[in-house]
Amino acid sequence: MLASLTLLLVFQLIGETVVQWLRLPVPGPVLGMLLLFAALVVRGEVPTALRDTANGLLQHLSLLFVPAGAGVMTHLGLLATAWLPITVAILLSTAVTLLFTAFVMRAAARQR
Amino acid sequence: MNPELRELWVYLSTSPLLGLTLTLLAYQLAYAVYVKLGSHPLANPVAIAVALIVAILTFTGTPYAVYFEGAQFVHFLLGPATVALAVPLYAQWPRLKKLFGASMLALVTGSVVSVVSVWLIAEALGASDQVLRSLAPKSVTSPIGMGISEKIGGLPSLTAVLIMLTGIVGAVIGPTLLKATATQDDAIRGFAIGMSAHGIGTARAFQISETAGAFSALAMGLNGVVTSIVVPVLVHALA
Numbered sequence: 001m002l003a004s005l006t007l008l009l010v011f012q013l014i015g016e017t018v019v020q021w022l023r024l025p026v027p028g029p030v031l032g033m034l035l036l037f038a039a040l041v042v043r044g045e046v047p048t049a050l051r052d053t054a055n056g057l058l059q060h061l062s063l064l065f066v067p068a069g070a071g072v073m074t075h076l077g078l079l080a081t082a083w084l085p086i087t088v089a090i091l092l093s094t095a096v097t098l099l100f101t102a103f104v105m106r107a108a109a110r111q112r
Numbered sequence: 113m114n115p116e117l118r119e120l121w122v123y124l125s126t127s128p129l130l131g132l133t134l135t136l137l138a139y140q141l142a143y144a145v146y147v148k149l150g151s152h153p154l155a156n157p158v159a160i161a162v163a164l165i166v167a168i169l170t171f172t173g174t175p176y177a178v179y180f181e182g183a184q185f186v187h188f189l190l191g192p193a194t195v196a197l198a199v200p201l202y203a204q205w206p207r208l209k210k211l212f213g214a215s216m217l218a219l220v221t222g223s224v225v226s227v228v229s230v231w232l233i234a235e236a237l238g239a240s241d242q243v244l245r246s247l248a249p250k251s252v253t254s255p256i257g258m259g260i261s262e263k264i265g266g267l268p269s270l271t272a273v274l275i276m277l278t279g280i281v282g283a284v285i286g287p288t289l290l291k292a293t294a295t296q297d298d299a300i301r302g303f304a305i306g307m308s309a310h311g312i313g314t315a316r317a318f319q320i321s322e323t324a325g326a327f328s329a330l331a332m333g334l335n336g337v338v339t340s341i342v343v344p345v346l347v348h349a350l351a
Contacts, residue, residue, distance in 0.1 A: 008192040015195070025340035027255035029194035030333045036198035046199055054199035057192060058325075061315035062158050063139045064190045067183030068254060068276065069162040073169060074176050075273045078243075085237035086274065089247060093230035094281045094308050095289060097251060101222035101331075102295045102304035108214035109300070 004053035011036045125174060131182020138164040151319070153288055158312055159280045190311075194253075197314070197329035204326040207299055215303060219331065222307045223338045226251040227346050241351070246270040248343050250278040253310040256336035264347050275310065282309020283316035298323040306331030 015032030018024065024031065040046055072079070079086065124130050142160035149155040169179055180187070201208075208215070230247050239247070245266035249257035254275045261271035286305045295301055298321045305313040306328030314332055318325030 005192065008195045011195045011198075012191045025256070025259065026333075026337055027194075027253065029191045030253065030256070030336055032191075032195040033198045033201070033329070033333055036195055037201050040198060040202040041205060046202055051199055054196035057189065057196045058200070058318060060139075061193060061318065062143075062312070063136075063161075064186060064193055065158050065276070065279070065312050065315070066135055066139055066161045066165065067180060067187040068190075068272065069158055069280075070165045070169070070179065070183070071176060071269070072162060072273045072276060073166045075270050078270060079273070082239055082243050085234040085239035086243065086247070086277075088237055089230050089234035089239070090250060090274065090278050090281055091285075092233050093226060094251070094278055095285060096229045097222055097226040097308040098282065098286055098289055098304045099293060100225045101218045101307040102290060102293065102300050104221050105211075105214045105218035105300045105303055106295065106297070108217045109211055109297075111214075 001049065001053055001056075004047070004050040007050060008032075008036075008053070008057075011039075125172075125178065128182035128185070131179040132185055133182070134165060134168065134179070135161075135183045135186050138168075153284045156280055156284050156316075158283070158315075162276075194311075197326075197333075200318075200322050200326040201329055204299070204323060204330075207323070208327075208330070211299055215327075215330070215334075218303060218307070219334050219338055220342075222304075223251075223335055223342050224346065226308065227339065227343055228350070231346075231350050235350075241265075242267055243270070244351075245347065247274055248347055249339055250274050251282075251308050251310060252336045252339045253332055256340055260340050260343050264344055276312070279309045279312025282313040286313060286316065287320060299327045302327030303331045307335050310335070 011032040012029050014035060016028030019026055019028045019031055138161040139157065142157040145160055146155045146157045227248050230250055231244055234244055234247055245264050246261050248264065249260040249271060254272050257271050257275045258268040261268045282305060286309060290301045290304060301320060302317045302324030305317045310332045314325060314328040317328035
């Protein structure tokens with residue numbers, strides 16, 4: 001558990017460093033995820049300890065968004081004045097994006 | 113409040129312990145409500161927990177910055193958790209190879225549709241230029257979205273809030289909408305959720321299945337990259 005948590009942090013650190021260094025438009029942890037994925041593909045299997053730690057962290061992924069989510073209170077004023085365009089645009093655009101993506105991917109996957 | 117209680121409150125309210133404990137308690141309560149309501153999509157645990165915390169902070173007059181002193185320990189775990197998404201993603205490697213072409217096509221077109229649709233709808237309803245620019249990167253994960261927002265003249269902290277709202281909306285309506293359109297493949301379900309609702313959607317997609325969660329994580333990561341390239345170009349054309 002300790003070794004695999006360290007491994008995750010090391011990959012995050014590598015990701016952050018490369019992003020800063022090459023000025024990439026990606027957050028460090030996302031690059032860290034892609035690098036760890038590549039490392040797993042090269043290795044050909046996931047170590048059991050890493051799998052357990054990853055599952056543990058991801059089991060309550062929703063919880064990790066709560067602190068940033070509470071940041072909504074800092075913009076309540078602005079949200080109150082523009083709530084209609086914001087609510088309608090987010091609702092409709094999210095639905096459209098979701099359905100469009102699923103439709104394109106379904107159609108493209110069927111082609112082959 | 114009597115003086116002793118007041119002293120205790122002053123002590124506790126400046127210690128990180130309170131913000132941290134509040135986060136964990138609010139989430140567990142929210143999760144219990146979610147389970148109690150038969151995992152109803154409207155009872156999204158993030159939304160309930162956030163509402164509880166905002167209510168408590170407002171009621172006690174606690175500034176967000178003070179709360180975040182404690183909550184940052186939970187927030188920090190987002191980094192390693194994002195890296196950990198590589199593990200379920202690796203489990204999908206064989207499927208991913210087969211769906212590679214379809215994923216790339218859905219990725220690029222979906223990203224454009226997300227930006228253009230939110231811009232046009234909000235513009236038609238009279239949103240200000242600043243709100244439009246802050247809304248454009250609404251479907252990507254917040255560190256990327258805030259960076260994009262800053263680059264195109266939006267308000268990064270407002271973008272963070274709009275991204276959060278988008279994630280909750282996507283997590284709430286996503287699975288139901290996909291079911292209604294008879295999308296049965298969990299890989300496609302997950303990818304569509306990750307494209308439209310980033311990390312919060314991904315957390316929800318993992319409740320559908322491991323496959324859905326992994327493809328959602330993949331879409332979230334790639335969409336961040338594509339959107340950061342696409343948004344400046346599109347906004348230049350739209351504004």
